[in-house]
Amino acid sequence: MSKATRHTDTPATSIKIFHGPQHPGVTGNMSMELDLDGETIVKAVTHVGYLHRGFEKLVERRTLIQAFTIVCRICVPEPDPNEENFARGIEELAGLEISERAKFIRVMVLELARLQAHYLWLAGQGGSIGHEVVPQWAVGERDFILDLFEALSGGRVYHMYIYPGGVKRDLPEGLLERLSDLLDRLEQRLPEYDRVFFDNAAVRKRLQNVGVVDADEAIVNGYCGPVLRGCGIARDVRRDAPYLVYDQLEFDIPTETGCDAYARALVRRAEMYQSIRILRQVIARMPPGEFQCKLPRHHKFRLPKAETYVQTESARGAFGYFMAGDGTEYLRRLQVRGPSIVHGFTLLEPLLVGAQLSDVALIMNSLGICPPEIER
Amino acid sequence: MxxxxxxxxxxxxxxxxKSSVEQPYTLNYPVEKRQDVTGYRGFHVNSLALCVGCGNCQEICMNEAIDMVEATGEINPKNASGLVPRIDYGRCCWCGLCTDVCGPDSLRMEGDYTYVSADADSFLYMPKDR
Structure with a gap:
């Protein structure tokens, strides 16, 4: 049977099913309209719209300080890159200079967020192939990280901590020691994940040669994050356009050349080690000083008529915000460019054609698709 | 092949x-309970002896979850309006902006986060006086 594209009809013998909107492949609600020939997919069309909350428009109607509490909700598994983008965009537009301490604290939050997002991905990837041990472990380890977030910001998932002009609170006493102990524990545990998951013959059988991305199209189509690095291309915003203090920190950009789901899994595994390495440097070099600069009162905080584009490397790839001020206390325009927009449409639809039905959740999870950032 | x-x-x-012989990491609830976390963004408390009824919390709330209502009980003599915040927990997103702008630091968030009631109107929550 010939393969169909989004714009062509499928043969009359195919069966159409809806995969989702609730399913283990993604954190959020997104469905795939699949045409099947037996177990093989001949056509896949993405359907979004189950989560649209109009974030970009909501932000335009709220003052800058009020809007800061909305942006973190654009991505549930990893809200902090949104907060960082929003805060850094406002700082660039308003000409605010943040302290060294605030920069280090932000790097700490972003790397912890990356680490917990990778654990959540590990749980999802394990769940999507019927592996029952690793998801339990990964969610458990993630909870230890969330405990730290709770002590730091008062919230476990949505932190609302990275604030224009710095961060909302200073580090509580003993947090860096707790973080150091946790990193020791996590690093000690990671080889167990290798034995049970990454080197597991059954896992390799399921992940290898599944969801193979064409490396030649990767740059042209705008893939990013582990998808791009899984194609052997070492692109990372932290290295290519350093922000905060990433240019002062030592870390590697891990790459794999397999282009398949297993390569992306190995990239994420290596990134977990790199995040731990960065966090250790942050603990050793955390400077004293102010954590927040002086801001105007919230209804007098106005941005000049200017625009900017800021980027942060999230666990799933480059996360960009276009922000434009118009001289008032509101943003004239906020445009969110999350990695899932490309991965969820341009990449996923052709990638699923020819795949098996049982691999759909696996492939979606491996691409790290997060529907809320598609329909923001 | x-x-x-x-x-x-x-x-x-x-x-x-080997993990099957390890002790569980979870707590034996309700015999064991979690330790309170300092600075946790749980339910609001409002010290009526400090609240001046200025309405800053109502003004900054981006979800319009806060209404200023007539206070019952003894209030701060400087509270000229006689109003105190009441929070709609159907709208609140626990961002904590209201506590940030509170001048006399009367409105705070504490560790409680469980609430059960058969009355849906009680979601219009009057912060405890602490």
Whole structure:
């Protein structure tokens, strides 16, 4: 049977099913309209719209300080890159200079967020192939990280901590020691994940040669994050356009050349080690000083008529915000460019054609698709 | 295609079995309870002896979850309006902006986060006086 594209009809013998909107492949609600020939997919069309909350428009109607509490909700598994983008965009537009301490604290939050997002991905990837041990472990380890977030910001998932002009609170006493102990524990545990998951013959059988991305199209189509690095291309915003203090920190950009789901899994595994390495440097070099600069009162905080584009490397790839001020206390325009927009449409639809039905959740999870950032 | 068995990859995963003799990491609820976290963004409390009824919390709330209502009980003599915040927990997103702008630091968030009631109107929550 010939393969169909989004714009062509499928043969009359195919069966159409809806995969989702609730399913283990993604954190959020997104469905795939699949045409099947037996177990093989001949056509896949993405359907979004189950989560649209109009974030970009909501932000335009709220003052800058009020809007800061909305942006973190654009991505549930990893809200902090949104907060960082929003805060850094406002700082660039308003000409605010943040302290060294605030920069280090932000790097700490972003790397912890990356680490917990990778654990959540590990749980999802394990769940999507019927592996029952690793998801339990990964969610458990993630909870230890969330405990730290709770002590730091008062919230476990949505932190609302990275604030224009710095961060909302200073580090509580003993947090860096707790973080150091946790990193020791996590690093000690990671080889167990290798034995049970990454080197597991059954896992390799399921992940290898599944969801193979064409490396030649990767740059042209705008893939990013582990998808791009899984194609052997070492692109990372932290290295290519350093922000905060990433240019002062030592870390590697891990790459794999397999282009398949297993390569992306190995990239994420290596990134977990790199995040731990960065966090250790942050603990050793955390400077004293102010954590927040002086801001105007919230209804007098106005941005000049200017625009900017800021980027942060999230666990799933480059996360960009276009922000434009118009001289008032509101943003004239906020445009969110999350990695899932490309991965969820341009990449996923052709990638699923020819795949098996049982691999759909696996492939979606491996691409790290997060529907809320598609329909923001 | 010849199949070469990955013996190591087949045997190694069974090392997870050693976890079955480890103690659980979870708490034995309700015998054991979580320690309170300082600075947790749970339910609001409002010290009526400090609240001046200025309405800053109502003004900054981006969800319009806060109404200023007539206070009952003894209030701060400087509270000229006689109003105190009441929070609609159907709208609140626990961002904590209201506590940030509170001048006399009367409105705070504390560790309580469980609430059960058969009356849906009680979601219009009057912060405890603490």
């Amino acid at each position: 010849a199949w070469t068995p990955d013996v190591k990859g087949l045997i190694q995963p069974f090392t997870a079995l």
